[in-house]
Amino acid sequence: MALESDSKRTVPRAGALTAEKLAADFRSVRGRSEALAAPLSPEDSSAQSMADASPTKWHLAHTTWFFETFVLEGSEPGYRAFDSSYRTLFNSYYNSVGDQYPRPQRGLLTRPGLAQILEYRERIDEGILRRLEEDLFSPELLNIVELGLHHEEQHQELILTDLLHLLAINPQRPGYRLDLAEPETSELAPLTWHPGAEGIQSIGHPGIGFCFDNEGPQHETLVAPHFLASRLVSNLEYQEFMQDGGYSRPELWLAEGWALCQEENWRAPLYWQEAEAGWKAFGLAGMGPVIPSEPVSHISFFEADAYARWADARLPLETEWELSAKEPVPEDNLADADRLRPQSLNSQPGSGPYQLFGDVWEWTQSPYQAYPGYRPGPGALGEYNGKFMSNQYVLRGGSCVTPRRHIRSTYRNFFPAHARWQWSGLRLAKDA
């Protein structure tokens, strides 16, 4: 995702988007954000552990600002803002809307407090829901409401991602939730290789249903013969890489990654800590053992790339990934809140690659670029995605903290190559 992480925009595409359906989705999605924040104290919700992360409280306000600015303000002339200072305070990166409060100082905005932001949410929700119920919005505004819900789902993932980073700084290593199920080690199926589709292939979103603008236009591409690994690289395998000197052999690394590895003294994935009895990892349930069968997570593009080179393989191209990921996304019977770690419950060995959705984001070797023919829309929402298309890499799939509804095969997530605070891992590929 973009630095600001709210960087996906939809071009209105048609479809049976009814106000009634949207109202139900609106209630559900908005409520889920508040549920995610429920275990947090006002202090937890207000701190910012680094410039790339934001306080939970800020996420809650910014997603609301999105609806107020792009829907309510757009829906009636003379709309009176809940608080005029919010226009700047909770604008993430939309230059067309105006100035922005400096990102690295979001944690210093102690006011408005959590309670007042929840009140803000309530007020805006009332405004949106009343107009949805009375069917007052134009189709274009309905599209923006839908976009706002997908935008909010992106921030739901960020709330958990940023929070894990914050809690990890506390030497007490407090868990976000202490009622989560104990992880279990399971048998690891042997990794097998599967040939992917080749020749001229069509990729990108077909335009039926919602997508972000960067998922299109659908277009043809030429795919070389290749194989994809059946499953993700596991913690067990990643530890073999570590034991084989993975973090001390420059020949395995891109030059830029090696410099960073030295400078920041990387020796393991971000939240791992060496203990007498072996490696432990910090997660939303607190510190716990590294589970060998789980996919490795919280690694940068550089680490993923080095692992692949060590394994005599390479990272997949995003097109290779997309072609192998046949929808629909498999069902599971877990509530989002019970997921919160890469458990791979729904992903079983089959005839092709599995573990594609909902475990960890998968780094690809594809720089994040526009698809041929892509043009960002006009106005502020044109800033959603396109302006972040430099020096980032595409990740595919979706992680255990990605809302289930939000996962699809054409989805293009993106982060700079050094980023490690997401649930990001890798799947191997190789030339045929």
Added chain:
Amino acid sequence: MALESDSKRTVPRAGALTAEKLAADFRSVRGRSEALAAPLSPEDSSAQSMADASPTKWHLAHTTWFFETFVLEGSEPGYRAFDSSYRTLFNSYYNSVGDQYPRPQRGLLTRPGLAQILEYRERIDEGILRRLEEDLFSPELLNIVELGLHHEEQHQELILTDLLHLLAINPQRPGYRLDLAEPETSELAPLTWHPGAEGIQSIGHPGIGFCFDNEGPQHETLVAPHFLASRLVSNLEYQEFMQDGGYSRPELWLAEGWALCQEENWRAPLYWQEAEAGWKAFGLAGMGPVIPSEPVSHISFFEADAYARWADARLPLETEWELSAKEPVPEDNLADADRLRPQSLNSQPGSGPYQLFGDVWEWTQSPYQAYPGYRPGPGALGEYNGKFMSNQYVLRGGSCVTPRRHIRSTYRNFFPAHARWQWSGLRLAKDA
């Protein structure tokens, strides 16, 4: 004060320090800290606006840690800590006690939260008060309890000082308290010059009653003939300096100050902001007009020094200041909470310098050094003061946020020459 701002230590000196009197003081001082924090939300109490400042919540915990570590732990073998992680989390800078949580990250410690810290205070207070009431403490421990109260008073000033800095970052410029009296402009008495004592003079604390170790030993010093200004430099006078190019004429500045002035683009005291109708200033009551008759405040040593050079005068030596400041500190009938800006109520023109106590801290030209014969005490409390005696300047007097009980003529406050976030101003001196 030291970076950590709890940097004064007492050498036990005797005196009628009864447990009963101490228990009353203890209740009063500890209660006042909580009263200061009462207008704050948990979010307000938890944020840290720069590495030199600390969250209110941290101040509340650290002052409690002081009593737990140096009194309760010292009073009984096998004492069981309230929470063993606090030993590190709330240790400011005592290497003898052990490791310290990194200072610039105090604002990221969302847990323990404010409520839990108030509980911590309650528990430790019970422990101290019970033992005081049962008269269980040795004279040495009684001395440390007394030191702990003065230590807490220093942190009370820091709570307000750090908070003002934090609130100033919020573009809404929220006031700490909105019920404070409106400031009034008063007539400014003309500045007059008063000869000070000269020749061999005795300075430093005489050793009767409490003082910090850096106030002694009392000793003789040779004082040259000089004059001290009757009162502090006012906002009106400081604006004349500004209008006369004070911030753009390098010949008025020390080289180091000039470089900083350029680099940080100083044009006025820290919290001043230019508006159409003239300068405004941010204070604990929010934004308001600059009151011409009030002493200028929130200036660095470099600005004070440049002003003095512009005025064809100089900053006083700390000995000159001390000799002119006859005790007792004049009474006023204000509650501390009603003071909170430099109002000069108690300081009326008389036969000598006035406005010496309780308006703003006065920069002197004296580097903060040990008095002849000074030796820090043994053990952890020996770290209170001595180790900060480099690259800082002495300030004298006391400000409107200094607890009244805490002000005395021998008191030596100290800050680096660039510091501006205290209520710091100046009084002129010149050679006779």
Added chain:
Amino acid sequence: MALESDSKRTVPRAGALTAEKLAADFRSVRGRSEALAAPLSPEDSSAQSMADASPTKWHLAHTTWFFETFVLEGSEPGYRAFDSSYRTLFNSYYNSVGDQYPRPQRGLLTRPGLAQILEYRERIDEGILRRLEEDLFSPELLNIVELGLHHEEQHQELILTDLLHLLAINPQRPGYRLDLAEPETSELAPLTWHPGAEGIQSIGHPGIGFCFDNEGPQHETLVAPHFLASRLVSNLEYQEFMQDGGYSRPELWLAEGWALCQEENWRAPLYWQEAEAGWKAFGLAGMGPVIPSEPVSHISFFEADAYARWADARLPLETEWELSAKEPVPEDNLADADRLRPQSLNSQPGSGPYQLFGDVWEWTQSPYQAYPGYRPGPGALGEYNGKFMSNQYVLRGGSCVTPRRHIRSTYRNFFPAHARWQWSGLRLAKDA
């Protein structure tokens, strides 16, 4: 190019590489490096203006180190080094060879001095030439000699590039050579649009003759319908962009570029300076007027991209560029030394895009990635190119300081998006 700028490697490919032909090339290429340094004083040759640049003296030594390390050491066991400390001092980035002297401190290596480095060159040249004349090298070593010459040509371009940056820091703005021809403004042919090849096309080096490893393997790719501009964007056109607010309209920029533009206060190409009579530019002949008909130069990828967006066009893909660039590279009758600014002498309007070779490097929108099937070779020379394939963009063509022999249509130059100190400009493209 890579940070180290010597990042292209050849896989030995066969061919009629005779020792005799190589000896002649060796004399010519090596001599040209010394000729480039001839106008410089020892002081000029020794300074380093930023971490990304290197002193001329260092370039002269490093290219020699390349021959000593990879050819002479490889050619005879027990080879005795000219100076064993050079192994570290002049190793750019080859981890397989051993440690490297810290890059940002190359300008502090006052010893060996220029004279001693010229002596080093002489000694190594003798060693290489003697063995070539006696035909003692294996085919593999002959290949490495050839690679070393191309490597040296890359450094010849860097010598001038880094030197311009250094001289620009001197307020006297001294020219590198004062005997260069006065530039003349010429008529600017109107920009026209030319359709490129589309569908499945073959790109990459065919493998006959020398190329760097990153130019292959030759492979097929799918090209969408598109147009390429007939010529480069001129200084005149770029000034229109500037006058139209190009540097102050965030909607034209990638987010990362906009942040940088603000932070570094970009207002024009790197070496431009506003004077009363209009813009001037610093070049190898010193300060002079901006010539309207010359191609704009010394702009970053971000500026090129913003210009293209402003012009309602886009940057070309590297494949689009390569397909349009038919060889052979047109001849001109200029000595390299007389070129030294983008004069476009050899590039005349014709039936297709022109100005493709030898004016300025052209930014493409293609991130620098491996071609399908690319694998770096084994050993130290495998570090030449592959490890720099992250967060850089491909530039195509060649500039006025690129040795003529070094220019070809498959050549892939690369720099980070912020780099501006090369002769880099742009050509527009758009979708058909």
Added chain:
Amino acid sequence: MALESDSKRTVPRAGALTAEKLAADFRSVRGRSEALAAPLSPEDSSAQSMADASPTKWHLAHTTWFFETFVLEGSEPGYRAFDSSYRTLFNSYYNSVGDQYPRPQRGLLTRPGLAQILEYRERIDEGILRRLEEDLFSPELLNIVELGLHHEEQHQELILTDLLHLLAINPQRPGYRLDLAEPETSELAPLTWHPGAEGIQSIGHPGIGFCFDNEGPQHETLVAPHFLASRLVSNLEYQEFMQDGGYSRPELWLAEGWALCQEENWRAPLYWQEAEAGWKAFGLAGMGPVIPSEPVSHISFFEADAYARWADARLPLETEWELSAKEPVPEDNLADADRLRPQSLNSQPGSGPYQLFGDVWEWTQSPYQAYPGYRPGPGALGEYNGKFMSNQYVLRGGSCVTPRRHIRSTYRNFFPAHARWQWSGLRLAKDA
């Protein structure tokens, strides 16, 4: 010394300053600067190893600029500068003269080169000498010529000081001169304690003969009973401190020094390096053994202070030092060029403290402040000293690279507490 290190000014004081005598001194002092630079290559003379240091070439030009700007320009209206750009290029810090070329980039000024600067020197020397010989200067200008010579002597010390720092960065560790005498270990006389003068004492320069303005006014001060160590702390003793954990025990350090020690990983004096056979040190003759009997050198104020605390002593006050240092400075028969390391040849045990002059600068505990009644002169030369009087400490004595003529008992050198690149050591003191 000041950051710029040319920070001492004289108030004209009268005296028998004849043009004839000055001309002889001028020839001698100016010639010595060139002799110091003689062993250096143009490359050596041009590099700058850190912002606090300057290239030799720059020192040679700046001292010449001083004579041109303050003497020649002052002596005749319409004086035509040697090169008008030099006014800015070689202005160190005189705001009254105009802008200054940025200090950290002095090493990037490859032009004018060394040869041209020597030509500049020659031309200015002719101008000065001709006017001296014709006795054309006013008494005030004669005073400035004399000041300029002392200024140049300060820069002679800096040339060697900055050069050592530069050469130390080269892994070859080249010596400045290879013809220096081998150092010999001598017997170390036991350290004895000597009572100093006490009560009211007069210090500061009496005003007969040359001094810098900061050495006066002479004034009375009150001195407490104390002892001074007979000699400097030796390398042997300093190694005992190291072996006793001197660099790992925070209780020995000022807080600021301890933080720096951790951050920069100090384990020994600046140029020491641990080898198998014990510690070695880098000096002007290259790497060599640490000589146990030599005074320790290249330590910061913080290290000196920590050593003194470890030794249960303290650093002297500058007044204590000055009172013990009876002139005349003892003679020796060494040429300056043969000194170049702290050999203590002229300093023999006697009835009081010895080793006071010409070994290493001695850190005192006195912050660098104005003496009572000090006022800088008017105009540019008033910037020489006064503006550096903050956050620096006074050093007394003079080192082995201080020109002999330049040493006197009232001389006040000054550096920030962290500085280590001078020949700086310490002598112990204690309270009586």
